[in-house]
Amino acid sequence: MARAENLITTVSTKGQVILPKAVRQRREWEAGTRLIVEETPEGVLLRQASAFAPTRPADVFGMLPFGGEPKTLEDMEAAILAEARRRHDRD
Numbered sequence: 634m635a636r637a638e639n640l641i642t643t644v645s646t647k648g649q650v651i652l653p654k655a656v657r658q659r660r661e662w663e664a665g666t667r668l669i670v671e672e673t674p675e676g677v678l679l680r681q682a683s684a685f686a687p688t689r690p691a692d693v694f695g696m697l698p699f700g701g702e703p704k705t706l707e708d709m710e711a712a713i714l715a716e717a718r719r720r721h722d723r724d
Contacts, residue, residue, distance in 0.1 A: 652679075 640653045652662070660681070662668075667682035704712075 640656065642651050642653065644650055656662075662681065669682050671673040672682065684689045
């Protein structure tokens with residue numbers, strides 16, 4: 634992204650800062666967008682916060698425990714085919 638011209642804003646008595654419309658439009662920051670505020674040696678950096686918390690596979694393994702016998706690949710393929718047929722017949 635090309636560097637924008639210098640824009641000036643003011644901090645309100647409540648500590649609020651209005652981001653210029655041109656910046657919000659380029660970044661596609663709508664009302665309610667969550668921003669991370671990071672202090673850097675050069676100043677303050679605003680980054681859009683992720684919609685989801687970062688996770689690792691280890692964080693979610695076992696979320697849906699299965700207590701039965703392990704299924705074979707053939708069992709899984711047969712179940713997928715049966716569900717596809719059920720959905721097709723329903724429409």
